[in-house]
Amino acid sequence: MTIKKITLFIFLLITLSSCDEKAKTRAKESTDNIKKPVKVAAKLFGYNLDNFKVINNKIKNGEAFGTILDHHHVWSPKIYEIAKKIKPTLDVRRLRAGKNYTILAAKDSTEQAKVFIYQHDLINYSIVDFRDSIFIKKVKKKITVKIREAAGVITNSLSQSLDEKHVSPVVANDLSDIYAWTIDFFRLQKNDKFKVLYEQKYINDTVPAGIGKIKAAYFEHVGKPFYAFNFVADSVVGVQDYFDEETNNLRRAFLKAPLKFSRISSRYNLKRRIAFYGRVKPHRGTDFTAPVGTPILSTANGKVIESRYKGGNGNYVKIRHNATYTTQYLHMKKRKVKVGEYVKQGDVIGWVGMTGNTSGPHVCYRFWKNGRQVDPLKQKLPAAKPMKKEIQEKYLSFITPIKNQLDNIPY
Template identity: 45%
Template structure:
């Protein structure tokens, strides 16, 4: 279910342009009453005139009515010199533009699949502008007429504030699909929910009947959705417990906070992989599927497709990195004097990973695989406390410090406004297909 709260338009609003119509007056002689022409005034006839093109301003006020547009897509491996050559524009022109616009446009930012346009003057058929559309909002204008350089611009963007509520029947991802959210928006919304609440809610253990709500921005250009913006607030109810996350930025604090003003970001992420499922838990008496005997499983397995990103669950330093027969490719991170974590069966390591490297919470350290003694793609996540391997899902980790009490009144005002909006959203059962 989607609700529109309000619509704001920070983009440019084009002003109407008045067109002047010229009327040619036909003067004729009349049989009944002769008309005397004023001295020097010649007899004229009514003639038809060509209509003046209706202005259509785009790309930093270029009047598109005066240009023909040729569109194309950047092909894999293409470079600007090849594109300009195919359009009949000399390489010297490109070099001059790149030199003049070197502080604006980075040649290596060209991406396959992106759109470009060549604007040609309708009267002279001379190339006037080359436009590279970096995305639906941002673009670069290469001035082929004056050779003055490269200009960066943005399309006017409408921001629509959205509210959504859902009932989980299997997973958070599937819940968005159950309510017919656009497929391209599902991974973005799911990721934003996890980014805000992953330290408090274990999205790998959601249950049928769990509820969630969120308030977020959606961006539109010329009436078409071009992306999801910031998530303002989120709510999740599971096992009878309510969780809230409110986005707040006052210059001193910036992030998601709980209803009592504590940062949602905690020392450790709940899991090292997004969009995965637990395939095997910490178990001291597990029957090993390959060794065919009982062997303690001192980790938690998260099943995910090959090459899914594996994330460091907390800040730390890589203590060990390598490969063994059982572990396959693995990394062990020391977080402080108390805690360490280990990640097994990687397909490969992320670039620049080596012993002694500092990593940040959420940083990609490797990719899911099945190296070592593994029956399928997963990451075995191991957790050490004071040198002993423990079940990470049963640890009571320290809570972050709350917000400065002096700043709580301002936070509470912002929080209460968002909380009222969340409470106003009804949770409906998704239609059965």
């Protein structure tokens, strides 16, 4: 090999070595520039969970607040002090079995509880902190609200139809309240239809946390349409109410029935043959069958004028609503109101029973108009106050897009 070739070979080796070193340097610099992930401390209501031993559990039947803290090494005098201090905000005697709680305990050898967190429901919590001084605070998890749609054709009941679509039974209950003055929910027909826009609450946008208000609804009962739109007609009072597509208030002065869910077992009938008596005897009431203990509601505002036990009527309550209307509720298991009390529409006045002359649990609902007993189901009952004319245009503009959305929901 000539000297020239040897010199060229050495030059190539030096060049390749230099390039390799540069590549290694660039690779190292590139690696150094990659940000390493920063560990984020887990937190709960502002507490750094890395600083505690975290115990999650449920309150067992018969388990008391003191038992829980004693199990986590808090002495009895301290437990008594805590319970006394927080009682105005959280009465520890009323903690319910099955509710979740969290203990934040010391991470040392004592593992002594320092914070007690009680979960009332998915949203509401009470935090009892007794690390140094004792204090309690109530917190709520942040929730988001989304508008959901549901629609269906009734084959058996509204509750069943909604359940088949995996909609909370709360929606059925709220719909029965909204339409309590306009639709007899005890006499829904097969093939009646419904549509509803309602609020669904979520925690972290994913965890369902209950139902909000019904935004709007549509019911087609025996071929007749019934719209309901949630609206604040009086901004001074700020009370929400439900109105139809023509600005009429859905409320009436009287509810259709004194029970939320039931069925009519016997209607007002002056020629009814009563099995108990074995002869024809006028029945001047409407019987609503329901299990013993079902709450009985006052169908309108008024003053209790009778609350007593008497013969075949059993336990009963009688309410004067005004100079025109009076109602009576018979066969109660127990009465809740006394003579002279003022009750509001929907207030519980007693519970379904079998007192007096009756062959089964029900409430006999009697209705007087101008001192004469009449059939309440055939009365044209007075409506609530109409919407003020000056806000009707605003209301109609407000409901237009909502009505379009309702109309376009497929069954």
